[in-house]
Amino acid sequence: MVAAGCSATSGDDPATADADGSDVGGDVVLVTHDSFSLPKKLVRAFEQETGYTLVHTPAGDGGELTSKLELTQGEPLGDVAFGVDNTFAASALDAGVFAPYEAPLPDGVEDFRLPGDDDHALTPVDTGNVCVNVDTAWFADHDLAPPASLDDLTDPAYEGLFVTPGATTSTPGMAFLLATIGEYGDGWTDYWGDLLANDAQVVKGWEDAYFVDFTYSGGDRPIVLSYDTSPAYTVKDGESSTKALLDTCFRQVEYAGVLDGAENPAGAEALVDWLVSPEVQAALPTSMYVFPVDPAAPLPKQWARFAEQPAETLEVSPEEIADNRRDWLTTWTELTSR
Template structure:
């Protein structure tokens, strides 16, 4: 039986109440200025942002600016924080609003025009209603069901391959997924089922839950706690994770991953960067967005944030090229449809899971 903490439910359904974690807090002094121009650029982002220090130094050396990074929760919390502080922005640039929340940010007029030229290949990932005018795609990843290939091979059992398979009694009690209310990949999986089954998605979830699917708070709980390849004695060989995950489960001395992503179950997630309306240093913000799109930063994304670059001229690390296969036809839901229905879908999902 799974119980959702009240605080997480309130946050997910209302989109309010998130806290900002920063180097100086919301009440930190404004960036210092020289002759009226700020010598600092403030990046507001999610807590998983991890740009290598050498690249931070490179940006600072090239721009002559100091980079200050302030964390503001996950993609949903970040978007809420930006909307609430729209009239008094908490930074110059935001990175980490994804395609599940982009429409809300655009509707709230959180971002200014970018005036940044997008590199080749990036146009594929722009928000349709924006065309890259305010939000620049920076990285792409896919939330996919993953399986413990070794576990299935040892039992001479074929692993599942499709969403339908997850509800098959042959896989009863084997699947663990993070919550759609408290986890970004969990929400992505809910949207996967919406895209795959349309109005019948609640019926699919009833079948999943009847097949003893386990729902836990977050991705780390699912992957490291309950997944058999997570390293902590988990007992479930099917988990919701990412298309990149198999690149990190290659045993030493082997050229084969012990896990596999089911590429017919994937939902595309794109993360964006934009200059905040009313930013103290909009010019510095645009320089930072341009820097995030440079080949050197794009090439560092797999190793630093476990996502794929959006530029098509960046070579992937060897392990990624061999084991992190991207889906050809991932599930997608139009951002406007997500914005219009997210709260309703989450409430329906909650009612199903907590029966």
């Protein structure tokens, strides 16, 4: 939930030689989406323990990140990428963006691996559910019952109230498109036609939707696409003023991977290992408002009450996404461009 800054440090010290003559240290460049953030003390600890200097390079929202990685395949923007999720991952693998690397994983994390990633090029780091969220305080003030389902978003009662990031530029936006495909099948285009006719707004990225247009942040739209963890962010005086609609959710898993052609592959592997370390996994909920993939990682106390997870999520298989993603996005772009 926190807008990313360059939380990692940078430097250009040359690598030093280990006792066996191999190079260690130097820069290791981490390319991420704009919402990446981890405590500086963790970054310093990584640098001190490994001898590498972590350089953080934001590359836009998740969709933009994936596109840039594909366009620079073989001559990458850095050594490691974090933030490609299960809605875009198959495309990145097909493009040869990532090099094989099987990181040591805590017990239970294997469950989050991407089906079809036989080379283990992608390491799961965090998870969460993309869900429609509502500003319950706004609805109470306007004496209007909030929506409860995807169907409700097309009801004239909610005309002009919903904002979502785009499917071509945002991984949450892509997850929402997949949620509608999972719910309506081939009828998803009719649903989107009705949604847009009800004056749904499509913006570039999640941060634009949540921090600009959502009423909680001072905007004028009280329904926003966000996460099941978001209500834990809006707690004041022991109560949350927002709520996730748990019947609208699509599970998102974010991955890290060593980039093919990385200048510092040893540093890249050390960095991937670090992202699934107990220290980083424990920091994810308060740093990025996502669930760690390590089931043993502790969660903030208030998450038990306010970060409620859905019992079931809307689903589209990775194979179906890989086979149809391009056509779906082309159709979606045509719909939203009218």
